[in-house]
Amino acid sequence: MDLSKHNQNELPERERKAETEENNNSFNELSMDKDEMYGCQIICCSKTTKRYPISSMQCINNAKGALIFLCIPLFLANLINAGLFNAVISTIEKRFQLQSTESGLIASSFDVFTCIALLVTAFSGDKAFKPMWLGWGTFVIGIGSVLYALPHFTAPPYSIVDNNTGLCGVNVTNPRCEGTSIRNYMYLFIFANGLIGLGSTPLFTVAITYLDENVKQKNSGLYGGIYYSMGAFGPAVGYLLGSALVNVYTNIGENVDITSASSLWIGAWWIGFLVVGIICIVISILIIMFPRNLPGTSRFRENRNKEVHRNKSSINAANNETFGKSWKDAPKVLWLLMTNIPYVSLTLSSCINYAFVYGFNTFGAKYIAAVFGISISNAALIFGTAAIVAAAGGQLFGGYVITKFKMTVGEILKFMILCTAICLVAVFGFLLRCQGREFSGPTLEDIKNSADTSGCSNNCHCSTDYFKPVCGDDGISYFSSCFAGCRLQVNESHYHDCSCVSSKVSGNETVGSGLGILYFGATADECSENNCALLYPFIGIVLIAFLTTLTKTTPNLQATIRCIPFNLRTTAISLQRLVFTLLGTIPGRILTGKVLDLACISWGTECGDVGACRAYDTNKASLYMTLLLAVQMFICLILQIITFAIYKPSYANEDGEKSDEPGAKNTQTNDVEVSEITEARADNNNDDSIKHYANKTNGTYSTTESVGFDLGIANSAYTSE
Template identity: 25%
Template sequence: MESNDYKQSEPNSGMLIPSGRRWKSVQMFSFIMCAVIGVQGAYLGYVIGVLTNVERRFEISSFLSGLLLSMYDIGHMLSVLLVGYFFADCHKPRITAIGVLLSSFATFLMTVPNFLYGPINWKTVETLTTLKNHSSVVATCENDENYQWKFAIGNSSSIELATATTQQQQAHAGPYAILALSQILSGISTAPFNTVAYIYIDDNVNNRESPFYLGLLTGMYAFGPAFGFFLSAWCTDVFVDLTVPENMDPSSSSWIGAWWLGFLILALLYLIFGIPLFFFPKHLSERTKKRPIASDVELDELAFSSSHNKFSTAIQPQSLANSCKFVAGGNVRALPTALMKLFSNPVYVGTTCSWIFSAYLIGGYGTYLPKFIETQFKQTASMANVYSGFISIGSMAISTTFGGYLLSRFNVKPRRATLLLLITWSITLVGYLLGIVLGCEQQNLAGKLDNSSKWNFTNECNRHCNCPPNEPFNPVCDGKWTYFSPCHAGCHFQTSNMTWLNCGCTVASDADVFDGLCKDDCQALPTYIAVMFVSFFIGNLFLMTTVTLVLRSVENPLRSLALSLGSFLTTLLGFSPSPILYGMVVDSSCIVWDSIPSSGEPGNCLLYDNRQFRNKLHISSGGFQLAALLAIVFTYYKENDFVFPQEDAGEKEALTSSQSCDRAMTS
């Protein structure tokens, strides 16, 4: 029995969606899904953009923040297989709508730590400010052996300082658990976006139009994160509690931006675009019936046949759902044979390995690029997000679009496209290597850095000062050297304008010493941005070649499984571990940690070794780029003796057609 969904006009289901076919068309569904995927991409970019502020607010290390990012990939990796398996024949718009609303809830859940635990405990902050920043409290140089045990002024004591700090750090496990749960739910809820939603569009347009519609959706994954970076730049310029604090601005090391505000905006956008999806029918009345693809080949040895090979573009998510549907409805015993056939395909294996290594660059370098720019070039978090979005997302969005046009315009064959990819990825490798030398040198730190980049800030000039061993990081600068604290600079007095006097460790004893790190005149940022943008732009020009290689190197019935398996392995072995691994690399460059008194464990990093951070970040990234390049070299080498099934089938079809014409002409 036909469902009412087939009616050309339906009663108005409410004020949200007017009745009529024009409101329930594939064009309108595609428009809404473009918006939804744009919000999803913005969410991913926004999380990266506010990561430093989240670390600072809850005092978590880069390793833990990297683990937090991986939660999204883990959730998505697990759910995408289940969605494709169980919901392939369900009401696709409603399944998608449920996913969008769940995404709205998960995104809103990211703001809960701010409201549940407060943007920041101002009572604690006032106590800490009083204890740490006032001249009568901040430890100064005193020739008294018992001074470090008398770190007390009036009714305030070192015990009160420790208590206040502990109050600020308490229950940080709670906020982190909420953020981790939100990330997992976000990954789970987005599974329908690029599976059943893609199939719904593909089922309701003809084969020629399908690449255009699905290409629009895929393109939003490049432009969405750019919006997320700019949104994070705006939000982090606003203080965490939406007030304007005195004696503090976004350039202050203790500044915490309104990291939670953007999540509210994105949750609202999810809600707005998700509700209309409930009103689309299971099948659109004007849907076009697909013609079967003539080149489909039955694989009798695999004991299954495919009737869903509708691909003419590089869309991984749809193939994932189709492969799940094959496992659910076909001969499951044929799956091991199919997998063996894929893993014995050298072109497929080499290309998939290149995906995995490239995922480390996106999930690792791309994640910590804002932190690198902020700490290396002394930029605010908001400007670091803008520059990062321009370098990574901007270059990718432009170059992939332009490169796809070039490949289509000149009909580049797989082997030639692979050679072009080798050249462009080699240029990207050079860009990473240049990044090693494009940076700013470390501030002159008074003291010594040992082999493990630990700062030994005790000198002969401050040895008699008896500076408290647990004194918080309160850097001061004499115009040339940065000192850990006024006490370690040998300072005795402070004026009302935050200037320290009578500092015994300065070159001139009457020199003024100011709060904060020393500034420098490093001008390397524009060069770094230009070099990395150009290298990424060139490197991403022929990125779609890798997907084309997979599509053309396997038989038609295996294309869906090949793409979905490659996507699964890339997430499992690349995207999931990359933020954690890079977080460990970043943490290893830390000089000063903000320790948590209640546990003694390190919190967030307060000061990085510029050279170590720069070298480790770009050497690691260059290593993964080289590994991806070698995987493509292997693929190109194997292509010389490899017969592409798709090209071979096309050549045979053309030869058969030519022979038929010859026979017709001679008869």
Template identity: 30%
Template sequence: IYFGAKLHRPKIIAVGCLLMSFGTFLIAMPHFLIGSYKIETSVRPSVNSSNTLPPCSSGSTVAGCERDSSVSMWIYVFLGNVLRGIGETPVQPLGISYIDDYAQSENAALYIGCVQTISVIGPVFGYLLGSLCAKIYVDIGQTVTITPGDARWVGAWWLGYIIAGAITLMSAIPFWFLPKSLPMPLDKHDTSCTPEWILLSTDFVPALKSLLGNPVYILYLCVTIIQFNSLIGMVTYKPKYIEQHYGQSASKANFLMGMINIPAVALGMFTGGVAMKKYKLGIMGAAKFAFGTSLLGYFLSLFFLAMGCENSKVAGITVSYTGLSYQERSLFSDCNLGCLCSRREWDPVCGENGISYVSPCLAGCTSSTGSARNTVFGNCRCLALADAQPGNLTATPGQCPRRDSCDKIFPYFLALSVLSSFIISLGGTPGFVLLVRCIKPELKSLALGIHTLATRTLAGIPAPIYFGAIIDSTCLKWGYKTCGGRGACRIYNTSAYRWDIFKTLKHLKSALTNGSAELEALKKEESNSIHCEQFILALDRNPDRETHL
């Protein structure tokens, strides 16, 4: 970045766009190299009018174990992200420094605000594209028996990368035709003849020493690292939070993030730039403005704790088979002892009593009519335990919908989310202006490059990892792969989910300075999870029913 600032910046940005495009295409490659996605389900795709399930069967055919051949697919994803990271590096630092060098001082903040706003609008289209792809099954054209709201549904994730790669490739074209430099404004001095432009290698270390010795820059860097940890954690897992906590589909969660939340962030950044231009805020004014908006946004986020929903009713996990809440989880009951059900499968059905069951077998169902999504399981004995006046004891595929009370809270959650996002993002543009104004003009590109590197390394990489680890600690039911090993989480403890995320955001600063204790706690949780998984697998392999129970 430092040497790139002295070369042809637009063409370096164009090369970065080409690398990002190639890396994006590389990430989508695994879809074309592996076979079709297989769903474990008890619902038959055939069109038979009726069928009687054996009383001692799980109601599904166990697929054979097929080990992956050839190279692991994660390598393609890893290399693609590496190329995208390399290509993305020069875009923002060189672009913002290019604008700041050749724009008048009073207009620079507005221009940077426009660029920041457009960079936030990009994720809007990303979320909308993700919403569209999430509605399409991963293997386009294949008929499946589950809906997009099912935890086993996998959308056409690869399609979004193909489209994004093509757009990134086209965006590289205009940068090739931009000049190396523009006419210098009258209120700025040309620094092209300073000693920093003469020696490219011998002045790097002194420049870096001068930059790292700037206390304002170092303080701003530390603050933005903390803010980016919470921001990236929110952007990464907020759709998942909406999906799990409020019972929305992945497609709708992405749509809402793209149409409601992200535009509020873009509007906040643009408004912050307009406010700086109108009130002519200096460095101290920008710092106070950014601090005040961040603090107000944090206090508003505390109200999210009052907007929770109860866990969905799943027999043997969140409620007992009699419909009462309880702490001890047991998937087996007197109503399904006559069936050799597996505790590892996740094929939920919704009973007419409003309680979900992990599978038709664990619901005690012995018959079914219809086919595919229109299947109705009958004579489900476990439904009688939770209903004083049982009816037909039938169940349908999929989890039961959330309560009406949860649907009433959801709009208030969205409104508060938009308001807090707007207020916090007001300080985005003043913060960037503070960054470029507190350092020497010839060090702007290097300062922005180190800022980008620090936020990507200390926030972009660890935040999704420890946020994901904390979220996984609230999982109530794990899925399992065909050949063994833990798969994706099927249902979370939403109350613990909400509190754990809040505690992470609240103690984020202390977690960064005292990371060793936090990591040890996460290691213990992971170790306990592994031991529990091994114990469950041992129980499944034991044919003795008494020992199994």
């Protein structure tokens, strides 16, 4: 009997059968084990009730179904935290008189609460009922989103300031200062965003391992890429949604005589949070009903340690399946991960990547609006469109590349180094900017000293609480008609007898409407910018920088879970997430907000307290942002080079080379080999149960009656003919 020919015919058939089983888990198999069926079950205090299957829903009880339903809450969580909030951040700052640094604190509360939850998932996630964690996490996201919208209904209604209150010499008071400061709603935003971070934690840790252990290893990268790409779509769609909502007036149904282009306009920032919150609460019920393990997937969890970083402690941990499942193992687990240098350096490089992405993503639309002189709604639309391309393209491309070329960890690291090098070059394009318009208004020093911005308006007693910019005949934008020294108003949009304008203009007199006198005047709203041709080249630079950075997300995850023992994946990912949250996203957002605050040239107030920035020095903003991003990418590049230099897989010999000596124990298998060895099984009706597998190295086939594994490596020698 020609055994090799028999194997060649049998193996493809077995592969097709295994693939069919993975994609279409039969109901007969499900009926044999109700614990693997989609249905209802109550778990409380380690006590579990009987599972009640829902027959009509078994069609989604597979890896693809789980992927779809897990992508939805990840998409929505990122839509809120990294997209919608960033698109409406300027509106929230104006509505509640917040500084950019305070907005950064709100955004960072997501990460602070995430860190708290990560301490739990790190040592409980692997043994937990993962769908239960994911479902309740999604429910908490929904509650946090609804709370986000609450200030719209509980704060004093927004009203547009009367046109006459901004004239020089008119003594005005802010009626909002008579009660509780509206700035205190910042704390509710912090709590709401924190709840979203708390609920999102399982989606970034437990969901990854749930998908990984229920699919073949060779497909894990593709599933991870799709999962992350859908999550990355969230911020992009959030920006587009936010740009549309800020064009709707905040008080629905109220008619106002200004447009969204006015600096007094407040958009309907709250609608998106309310709608997303309701959706999350509904979808959480469907996620909870997935089983602990998807049907027919036990074989996918075998032999997954072949690329663990080669050191004694990692190998010992990989051979002990119960290690790391208990809190008492925490010190040993921490020591094992800390001594796994590739894991440490990958984690630190992730810190820099997340500081880069989350930092600029939080203030991207605001930065573009300030530096290129366009409205916040247009800036959010443009930045959101670029984010969609970068997010979808980067995440999918990263997952596709490592799946298509069956990359080893070493090859993945090379790919990441290339992406980082390209990004480092691209960030210098952030020096592109438009010529900033000249602005006259209260500086931080003026507010502290309770002084006007210049002598020409010293006697006007201007209020810094009211921001209603005007454009003087001298081409300078003023904080308000009062700061321009205007004492008379011709109509709703024209002012005259402006002392500050007349002191700066030369030979540019204008004639008052029907007054028969010469005066220097101003018109409502800021001076319009000349068309700047650098906006779209800048967006191209942003696209390249974000595309290359987000492309590394899935490869970084795959390199991480391969270089550590399989039974410590959730712990390693949770701790990694904890570290780059504390050292990456939180300081990244705060630093980026601080960079913008440093470039601020005029501030507003709320009841005398320093509030939101009203105008930026575009030269400083561009320079500071470029320096920050360039330093981040340079450090990231160095860390990735270090990782590549020190990583050695467990199948390498003492010289760090792959063993290929004749007659030596075969210590290298690729994903296809391991999959074929573990999945090519004898037909259930064959009593002999002889297992066949392919020797891809020599292109021949042989048989063995038993195949043993140590760290996912075949340790029973096989013949090669």
